Structure formats: structure tokens, C-alpha cells
Amino acid sequence: MIRRQDGDSELLRLDEHRLAKLESLRARGVEPxxxxxxxxxxxxxxxxxxxxxxxxxxxxxxxxxxxxxxxxxxxxxxxxxxxxxxxxxxxxxxxxxxxxxxxxxxxxxxxxxxxxxxxxxxxxxxxxxxxxxxxxKSLASLPDKWHGLRDVEVRYRQRYVDLIVNPEVKEVFRRRSQIITGIRRFLVDRGFLEVETPILHPIPGGANARPFVTYHNVLDAELYLRIAPELYLKRLLVGGFEKVFEIGKNFRNEGISTTHNPEFTAMECYEAYADAEAMMKLTEELVAALAEEVCGSRQVTFQGRVYDVTPPWPRVPMIEAVRQQTGVDLRGASDQEAREQAAALGVEVPPTASLGEVVFEIFERKVADHLHGPVFITDFPVEVSPLARRKEDAPAWVDRFEPYVAGWEIGNGFSELTDALDQAARFRHQAQLRAQGDEEAHFMDEDFVRALQVGMPPAGGLGIGVDRLVMFLTNQTSIREVLLFPHLRPKA
The missing domain is CATH 2.40.50.140 (Nucleic acid-binding proteins)
Incomplete structure (x- = not known):
């Protein structure tokens, strides 16, 4: 051995024996x-x-x-x-x-x-x-067939070797491709048009997230890697397209975990004259179809537990999910009473938190991880849903849902807000939050408000986290197992 090729391990190494063979082959006229x-x-x-x-x-x-x-x-x-x-x-x-x-x-x-x-x-x-x-001619030794490649970090850093020596890894990525193709086919068969919207945004929008910032020299402008394609896709509804979707990368400058990566794949689709209920039906039908295609059944085995994804899935309002999991019933509670109940549960909330904000915090910290599902959590607080339509009979709440399975939120959808004045007011509130230090609050997008002023038809929208859906359908517990090249900390 003359040197280690990679500091991660002794996995790949150049050795004198192989280099000598290389020179010998060339000397004999064999092109290696x-x-x-x-x-x-x-x-x-x-x-x-x-x-x-x-x-x-x-x-x-x-x-x-x-x-x-x-x-x-x-x-x-x-x-x-x-x-x-x-x-x-x-x-x-x-x-x-x-x-x-x-x-x-x-x-x-x-x-x-x-x-x-x-x-x-x-x-x-x-x-x-x-x-x-x-x-x-290979100049680096592969792992021996008895021990293979098992070091997790080395597997991710040298995925090319992982794919060679671990056939089950290659099968996961074959299934990932099958799932993405299946999503595309499912939507096209239902009349959706696939479109492409910008990756570089002058104003980040479509989600509460911290963006990556870049700079374009010729335009002399600060730009952002997109955190979601939502606002561009809804502009297309204004322009007259009635069913659109996009599958692509989003980027969020946030933490890394078993279910989070700074760049991830999502599908978003929008349908004019539809609503959240229509999007929930679309979601459960899509997941059921993918399960049949990829797993051969609507009974999906994940980590030893069987999940039946056959529609319809239960619909549970968020405030009811909180009651079921914690025993705390916040229906009809005042803001102060809600804050007191949060304190009793050990959930910290700001001293000015509203009822809706308290419900959301309790749900996120005490409920979400326990939702085996599949289940739709519905009726979100308006404070955390700046792009969703208010419920007509309860304007403090919006017609929004999130599908949960195996303790993971795999999507987000709602009846879209089409009221330009309400949208502008919510953007202004988000701007105030940013000014107070909330780096994930929405920016004011005046052009999107202008588009709503032109008039957008009532619509339903849906976003699916493709990576998490692939994890569920391939029985993987880490997002890095379904990303060919996940982001890792640089080697010291």
C-alpha cells in the first residue's frame, strides 16, 4: 500500500501491486x-x-x-x-x-x-x-464480500462503493425512481400538466423556512434558492391553467436530521375549483396506488408494523388530536386558559400566544410523533397558515390538512386563499414577525398579491415530501438512505 486515498477509512486504497499491473499491461500493449x-x-x-x-x-x-x-x-x-x-x-x-x-x-x-x-x-x-x-482497470480495493461496507458515514460519502457492494441499497433507489415515475403518471392520468418554475427566486415564499441566499452579478440582485414552488404554481392558475404540478428540489437552510435534509424533493400540485377535501382524496388515492405498485399491496410493512393505506383515511381536527393524545380539551378556551394548559403540559409558548398558536405548539411537541396513521390532521390555526383559506364558520382556523403516517408528516395541503386583501394583510403580519427576528416568516410578495387581484379561481393545493414517502414505502428510517448523495459535515 502506498497511500490512503480517502481519509474516511481504509476502504479505498491504491497499492503497488495494482499499479504494477497497470504498467505491465500498458507495456504489453493492453489498453487498461x-x-x-x-x-x-x-x-x-x-x-x-x-x-x-x-x-x-x-x-x-x-x-x-x-x-x-x-x-x-x-x-x-x-x-x-x-x-x-x-x-x-x-x-x-x-x-x-x-x-x-x-x-x-x-x-x-x-x-x-x-x-x-x-x-x-x-x-x-x-x-x-x-x-x-x-x-x-480498478486501482482501489473494494471491501471483501464477507464483511462488505457497513460504516454508515463511509457508505454515504462513497455511495458509488455502497451501490457496488450492497445490492439492497441499489434496490432502494430503483424503487425511488419507480415512486417518482408513479407520482408523475398518476397526476398526468388525471389531467394535470407538469410544469417547471424557477429555482432562483427574487422573493422566497410558499413556506415558513429560512432560505439559502445567493447573488447574481449581472442582475446585481440578491436571489434565494426556492423553499417551495407554491406561489409560482398559483400564478399559473391565475393565468388560466387549471391543473398543474411540479416535481423538483426545494432548499431550506435548516437543520439536518433523520427526516430533514437541506435540499429535498417535493411534489406540489394545484387544481382550480377544488378544495382541501379534494386534495385529501387525491393524497390517499396516490399513496394507495404507489403502495400497490411498489410494495404489491395496500398493506405496507414499516419497521415491523403493518399500515393499511386503503382510502378513506380518518380526518381529525388538530384541536381534537390534541385532546385525544393529551386529554386537554381546548375547544372554547381563552388565550390565557390555553397558555396555562400548555404550561401544565410542559410546553413553552410566548406570553402573548393565541389559542391557535398554543394548539399548534402542543400538537407539534406532544402529538405529531405519536400519529401512526395514516391520518389527516385538519383545521389548522390561521396564525401558522398564511396561504390557506379561512373556514367560513370559524375564521380563526383554516381549511388545511397534513397527512401523517408512521409518526411522520408526509405532506401539506389546503383550500387556497384567493382573497388578495386578506393575503396582503397576512403578508404584512409575517413581515412584522421577520422584523422581530423570525427568520422563517414569509416575505411580502407584492407581485403575488397583484396576481390575486387579477383573480384566482377557488383551488385546492397539495405538497408531498417525496423523500419521506420513499422512506415509508421502502422501510427506511433515515432520509440519508433514500438520497443518493446526502449532505454531510465536511471532514475535519
Whole structure:
């Protein structure tokens, strides 16, 4: 070994043995970093369709995951993106020169082979190789097959190795792709139009969050990475589109946890002439459809517990969820009485907190994590919902919901606020909160208010946290397990 390639561990290392092989190959005229290799099959096809393909010639390529030499006979395990197959190599079939190349290879090398598809005397489906091509010489050792790669931080920092040696990890990301494709298909089939809205925003909006700030030199303007596409998507409803959606990245300059990453994938959709109830139906139908497609059933097993996502899901007002979990009934309570009840529960609230603010704080701290669901929490306080329509019979509350499953909030939706004057007043209140030090409060977006003045039809909106939904449907407890390249602290 001549040096460690990465300070994280001794996982990847360059060694004199492999470097010497590299120079030896080049000296013999063998190019260790070749070009394209025309394949006739994926490995999985050869294995699953062996009875039909047995005896035929095939050309496959992949990474050498194991290598065994017994004199003039060798065996290897070749892995491509679809699966693994055994290689059977004989000097009398390949010739001394080609077999000599086999003797120079290492685990991790990428090769192309050609030969006959056979079953060995021990019953192993194999390729009887007669042609061998080195495509990429690996200079770093992979983990051995018995111990694999288990250090969690190294797995995230070197995801490329994680994907090579841990097949179950690759399967999670195949399912993630399947889920995102399923969301897109579900919405398109229901008449929604997929659109793209800006990532760089002159004014951050659409959620209570602390934004990332950047600067555009030519425009001489401060810009923000978007925290949500909501206000742009609703502008499209003003413009006459009636069903729109977007799947993309949002960015929030906040903490990292098992369910939070500073950049994350979300789906947002809006439907003119709909409301929160329509969006709840859309949510439960979407999750049920994805569960059937990805898990094969509406009965989803997560961490040993079975969740039935079959619609309809219960709808529970937030104030009732607080009563059910804590025994504290705040219906009809005054602001002062609510603050006293919060203190009795050990929940700190500001001395001027309103009833709605108290209900929300108690819910967040004492209730949310206990919601196994699936369940919709409905009827949010107006103070924490600056973009949602007030309930006609209770204007201190809004027609908003959040779906919960396995103790996680996986989305947010509501009947949209279309009253330009009310929206402007709520933005002004948010601006006051910012002035008082609340970095997550909304900015005043005068152009969005102007759009509402033009007139937006009544509408329902829905946002789904794709990463958390993938976690649930793939039985993962950390968001980093469903992000190919999660953010980590820099190495010291």
C-alpha cells in the first residue's frame, strides 16, 4: 500500500501491486481504459431466460466481483446493472495470451466477455468465456464480500462503493425512481400538466423556512434558492391553467436530521375549483396506488408494523388530536386558559400566544410523533397558515390538512386563499414577525398579491415530501438512505 486515498477509512486504497499491473499491461500493449463494448444481453436476461438461451453466444460486460484461479481454469463473478453471473475460463479454450490477461485481473476491474451460455457440472449458470476484454482497470480495493461496507458515514460519502457492494441499497433507489415515475403518471392520468418554475427566486415564499441566499452579478440582485414552488404554481392558475404540478428540489437552510435534509424533493400540485377535501382524496388515492405498485399491496410493512393505506383515511381536527393524545380539551378556551394548559403540559409558548398558536405548539411537541396513521390532521390555526383559506364558520382556523403516517408528516395541503386583501394583510403580519427576528416568516410578495387581484379561481393545493414517502414505502428510517448523495459535515 502506498497511500490512503480517502481519509474516511481504509476502504479505498491504491497499492503497488495494482499499479504494477497497470504498467505491465500498458507495456504489453493492453489498453487498461478501453472504449465502448457492444453487449448482446443484460446478465439478468441470461439467468432468467436460460432455458431458451442455453448454448447461444453472448456478449456481456460488468464489474468483476470475485475471481478464483485453479491453474489453467478460472472462475469469476461478473456483475452488471441487472445482476450477477459466473464466468468459466479455460486456458485451452481462450489461449495462453487471453488467459494470461485473466491472471492479471483484480476484483473490481470492469471487463467485457464473449462466450457460450452453459450450465456447469455443478449446475451453475455460467458463460464459457473465449474472449476477454479489459475495459477499466480498478486501482482501489473494494471491501471483501464477507464483511462488505457497513460504516454508515463511509457508505454515504462513497455511495458509488455502497451501490457496488450492497445490492439492497441499489434496490432502494430503483424503487425511488419507480415512486417518482408513479407520482408523475398518476397526476398526468388525471389531467394535470407538469410544469417547471424557477429555482432562483427574487422573493422566497410558499413556506415558513429560512432560505439559502445567493447573488447574481449581472442582475446585481440578491436571489434565494426556492423553499417551495407554491406561489409560482398559483400564478399559473391565475393565468388560466387549471391543473398543474411540479416535481423538483426545494432548499431550506435548516437543520439536518433523520427526516430533514437541506435540499429535498417535493411534489406540489394545484387544481382550480377544488378544495382541501379534494386534495385529501387525491393524497390517499396516490399513496394507495404507489403502495400497490411498489410494495404489491395496500398493506405496507414499516419497521415491523403493518399500515393499511386503503382510502378513506380518518380526518381529525388538530384541536381534537390534541385532546385525544393529551386529554386537554381546548375547544372554547381563552388565550390565557390555553397558555396555562400548555404550561401544565410542559410546553413553552410566548406570553402573548393565541389559542391557535398554543394548539399548534402542543400538537407539534406532544402529538405529531405519536400519529401512526395514516391520518389527516385538519383545521389548522390561521396564525401558522398564511396561504390557506379561512373556514367560513370559524375564521380563526383554516381549511388545511397534513397527512401523517408512521409518526411522520408526509405532506401539506389546503383550500387556497384567493382573497388578495386578506393575503396582503397576512403578508404584512409575517413581515412584522421577520422584523422581530423570525427568520422563517414569509416575505411580502407584492407581485403575488397583484396576481390575486387579477383573480384566482377557488383551488385546492397539495405538497408531498417525496423523500419521506420513499422512506415509508421502502422501510427506511433515515432520509440519508433514500438520497443518493446526502449532505454531510465536511471532514475535519
Amino acid at each position: 481504459y478501453g472504449g465502448a463494448f457492444a453487449r448482446t444481453h443484460q446478465i439478468a436476461e441470461l439467468v432468467t431466460d436460460f432455458d431458451r438461451l442455453a448454448g447461444s453466444r453472448c456478449r456481456v460486460a460488468g464489474r468483476l466481483m470475485a475471481r478464483r484461479v485453479h491453474g489453467k481454469v478460472g472462475f469469476g463473478d461478473l456483475q452488471d446493472g441487472s445482476g450477477t453471473i459466473q464466468l468459466y475460463l479455460r486456458e485451452d479454450r481462450m489461449g495462453p495470451e487471453a488467459y494470461g490477461l485473466w491472471n492479471e485481473l483484480d476484483m473490481g476491474d470492469i471487463v467485457g466477455v464473449e462466450g457460450e451460455l452453459v450450465r456447469t457440472r455443478r449446475g451453475q449458470i455460467s458463460i464459457d468465456v473465449d474472449q476477454l476484454t479489459l475495459l477499466t
